[in-house]
Amino acid sequence: MNLLREAETALCPANEPNAEVPNGAAGHYLLGLIYRYTGRRTCAVDHFMQALAIDPLLWAAYEELCILGAAEEASECFNDAAAFRVQQQQLSESSSQNLTIGTECQSLPSSMALGSGDTSPRHSKQLHANNTRETLSHPHGTVMVAGHPPIGGPSNISQYYTPPAVTQLSGVAPPPLCRNAQLYLNAIGGDGYTKSNVNAVIQAPRRKFVDEGKLRKVSGRLFSDSGTRRSTRLSGEAAANTNSNASQLGGNGANHFSAKSLGGLSSSSSKTNSAVLRSVTLRRGQSWANENFDEGRRSQIFYDSCADNTVTTSSMSALADGKCLEQDKMGCGISAHDSRLASGIREFLGLLRTLGEGYRLSCLYRSQEALEVYLRLSQHQFNTGWVLSQVGKAHFELVDYFEADRFFDLARRVSPYTLEGMDIYSTVLYHLEEEMKLSYLAQELISVDRLSPQAWCAMGNCYSLQKDHETAVKNFQRAVHVDSRFAYAHTLCGHEYVALEDFENGIKCYQSALQVDERHYNAWYGLGVVYLRQEKFEFAEHHFRKAFHINPCSSVLMCYLGMALHSLKRDEEALEIMEKAISADKKNPLPMYQKANILSSLERFDEALKELEQLKEYAPRESSVYALMGKIYKRLNVHEKAMFYFGIALDLKPPAADVATIKSAMEKLYLPDELEDTL
Amino acid sequence: MATESDGEEDTAGKLTGSQHLEVDDDLREMAKKAAWSVSSCKPGNGVLALRDDNLDTYWQSDGAQPHLVNIQFQKKVKLQLLVLYVDFKLDESYTPSKISIRAGDGFHNLKEIKTVEFKKPVGWVHIPLSGTDPRETFIHTFMLQLAVLSNHLNGRDTHVRQIKIYGPRPNPVPHQPFHFISKEFITYSTLK
Numbered sequence: 001m002n003l004l005r006e007a008e009t010a011l012c013p014a015n016e017p018n019a020e021v022p023n024g025a026a027g028h029y030l031l032g033l034i035y036r037y038t039g040r041r042t043c044a045v046d047h048f049m050q051a052l053a054i055d056p057l058l059w060a061a062y063e064e065l066c067i068l069g070a071a072e073e074a075s076e077c078f079n080d081a082a083a084f085r086v087q088q089q090q091l092s093e094s095s096s097q098n099l100t101i102g103t104e105c106q107s108l109p110s111s112m113a114l115g116s117g118d119t120s121p122r123h124s125k126q127l128h129a130n131n132t133r134e135t136l137s138h139p140h141g142t143v144m145v146a147g148h149p150p151i152g153g154p155s156n157i158s159q160y161y162t163p164p165a166v167t168q169l170s171g172v173a174p175p176p177l178c179r180n181a182q183l184y185l186n187a188i189g190g191d192g193y194t195k196s197n198v199n200a201v202i203q204a205p206r207r208k209f210v211d212e213g214k215l216r217k218v219s220g221r222l223f224s225d226s227g228t229r230r231s232t233r234l235s236g237e238a239a240a241n242t243n244s245n246a247s248q249l250g251g252n253g254a255n256h257f258s259a260k261s262l263g264g265l266s267s268s269s270s271k272t273n274s275a276v277l278r279s280v281t282l283r284r285g286q287s288w289a290n291e292n293f294d295e296g297r298r299s300q301i302f303y304d305s306c307a308d309n310t311v312t313t314s315s316m317s318a319l320a321d322g323k324c325l326e327q328d329k330m331g332c333g334i335s336a337h338d339s340r341l342a343s344g345i346r347e348f349l350g351l352l353r354t355l356g357e358g359y360r361l362s363c364l365y366r367s368q369e370a371l372e373v374y375l376r377l378s379q380h381q382f383n384t385g386w387v388l389s390q391v392g393k394a395h396f397e398l399v400d401y402f403e404a405d406r407f408f409d410l411a412r413r414v415s416p417y418t419l420e421g422m423d424i425y426s427t428v429l430y431h432l433e434e435e436m437k438l439s440y441l442a443q444e445l446i447s448v449d450r451l452s453p454q455a456w457c458a459m460g461n462c463y464s465l466q467k468d469h470e471t472a473v474k475n476f477q478r479a480v481h482v483d484s485r486f487a488y489a490h491t492l493c494g495h496e497y498v499a500l501e502d503f504e505n506g507i508k509c510y511q512s513a514l515q516v517d518e519r520h521y522n523a524w525y526g527l528g529v530v531y532l533r534q535e536k537f538e539f540a541e542h543h544f545r546k547a548f549h550i551n552p553c554s555s556v557l558m559c560y561l562g563m564a565l566h567s568l569k570r571d572e573e574a575l576e577i578m579e580k581a582i583s584a585d586k587k588n589p590l591p592m593y594q595k596a597n598i599l600s601s602l603e604r605f606d607e608a609l610k611e612l613e614q615l616k617e618y619a620p621r622e623s624s625v626y627a628l629m630g631k632i633y634k635r636l637n638v639h640e641k642a643m644f645y646f647g648i649a650l651d652l653k654p655p656a657a658d659v660a661t662i663k664s665a666m667e668k669l670y671l672p673d674e675l676e677d678t679l
Numbered sequence: 680m681a682t683e684s685d686g687e688e689d690t691a692g693k694l695t696g697s698q699h700l701e702v703d704d705d706l707r708e709m710a711k712k713a714a715w716s717v718s719s720c721k722p723g724n725g726v727l728a729l730r731d732d733n734l735d736t737y738w739q740s741d742g743a744q745p746h747l748v749n750i751q752f753q754k755k756v757k758l759q760l761l762v763l764y765v766d767f768k769l770d771e772s773y774t775p776s777k778i779s780i781r782a783g784d785g786f787h788n789l790k791e792i793k794t795v796e797f798k799k800p801v802g803w804v805h806i807p808l809s810g811t812d813p814r815e816t817f818i819h820t821f822m823l824q825l826a827v828l829s830n831h832l833n834g835r836d837t838h839v840r841q842i843k844i845y846g847p848r849p850n851p852v853p854h855q856p857f858h859f860i861s862k863e864f865i866t867y868s869t870l871k
Contacts (some may be wrong), residue, residue: 026841310773371723399867401866429869431866431867431871432866433862433865433866461871466706467704467848481771491871492871495871499851501849522870522871525870529853529869532853532854533853533854554868554870555867556868556869556870557870558868563853563854567854587863587867588867589863589864589867590852590864590867590868593864597855597856599841610867618863619861619863619864621860621861622859622861623860624855624856624857624858624859624860626865627856627857628856628857629800633855652860653856653860654814654857655705655847655848655860656703656705656759656817656847656861657708657757657816657817657847657850657858658857658858659703659816660816661856661857
């Protein structure tokens, strides 16, 4: 809703600077978001840290810290002390939670239905409401009405309710994992968000969660957090999702949940933990229509629920399993709860640790290390949409487009309705010049959610690939309009303006991108390119260096930095960087070419020729390589070779501009010969 | 074959126009940000009709020959191709038959670079702006002027339905002397 200031004052009344932030961790999280969006980074970091301290399972806070570049090691955040704290929290509430879980779950659907399109005016109010509600919902008892929301009444409030119930597991980590509600939903869905006739079954797994005891408070917080996040972030998405899925929902109108379940997180280990992992976090309000389960669309249910099953695609089976397990567990008695709780928490935190570390490294653009961390995950955790997307993204940052393509493709297969990370995938396809795949991706994304920035980014990339820059600009502007806090949309828009040689608008776009996210190295890069074109070399170098500082492993960035240095005549440094770029990525021909360029301008022709010979082997049909060789031979006055290479270059059909340059160079070759003849 | 030396009578040197606009991929329309003006026009058929991407609207001149269309760019640009849409079947005596293309820095120093003749053209007429010299694939200029010297059937005024001007695309990699054409290079040449 963008009423950030009101939200801020509500959460943190100006005249009471030391008042405790309402609703503890979630409140801090919200405040952190507010500060982030208004540009006050240190305050934001502070609040996120506090949020994490109070509730170590608040993955959202950790994620934001990563994005801001200020996260500590995941093992610090998700360590044993945290486990202990979580345990304490859960234990204190476990007693009253049994029944409430059930009710909460139901209320979730109802509230979600209500809440989905809802615009919560005052986050704070809701937060408070949430707190009180949590206690109220307890007495609700085991009235499981899957298809019939008990707390359908007060929209705002109930919406806060359900989430708690639903977020069975400190869906913290899971949320990111399951940004695609669908996927996880299934897993969780297995837990019972199916049609009404499965009431009892649904009940069972829920209770299991209660046993684990992690839910309430955490979920409550998460919910409020997700609720507010929804409003402060991509509220449009939620509405869109629910709307789009509404049509899919057959009879289960009420059961619209906008939630992100962490199906993927279901740990493979003990049964006790499985429940823990089934948490649904309402993140971006992606609705999980029950139908979807029923339609079996979510084929990827990485919900290794209770019965140690491997990924099961049918929610029913998961449900059934959950039920058995549940009953099993109930049989064990309460005394076992605590130990299970403890071990469950530990397992869960272990998982969070790995994911957190991976995410953190990925945000710090230490992509190689991030990849290693992700590889440590177990097979089915790895094969979840979120993780695969993150791996794809890491490869993208390393400029390894083929691998990125592979992983994103897998991610899409695994969870076809994921939107997060798909903008990066569209860029990967753009670079690989895969027109078909890119247009297909764009169409699919639009059909999943017309109001998501990623879908419009993909469309824009499509047009950009066809060199229709004006339409691309329109599409990117739509993406910006849909979500102005989506930095990448701004950057892509800037790229298109620059392609149209409209530098002013391009710079504006890049700057808006940077306002949203200072660590968005693509925007720094874009600004560098603009200044390079405008021959403001100092500026160009400064911007490239900033981009390089943020993402030190991209060979293309290093190359551009080298080019800027060369333009500033700092050739030694330029050559150094080129060497680095070459060693960073063997498949990238650009730094070799640029190195040859620099060397030839320094008149170190032999070395230049050596590089070009190597390049020739690598890309034998690249006319610019031959053209440059021809140029060098011309400088060396070896006319036959020059003519030879110019000839090859022309044969490879370069664009007209090059043809003109090469031909004129060839013309000039004749003159000295003629002079010799006449002499 | 009819006498080729005399370019007036035979159709060998004359352009007739084609149904489709065929432009190379490595060219782009250059004159979106240019200033367009005409020597004269009939009210309702002004210069806008030349740029509105609508083949039904046309510019009609309203004065003495030669009729001029002036295109002034904000900076010196490389131009490669001029394309006109004219239609003899609809416009008959209003269809231009001889056109002179001039370029320069401004009105004061325009120099003719090309003259072309049309023979009952219907459709898009592509006029490359290069000279015979292969080095001159482009002309590098601030201003272009299109002068309609005469019309078919000795008509006084002229109709032109659309004009487009094309030039080379800028190199996506700045300060690079040559363009990359192979996929291996293009993939890595920029970041997005």
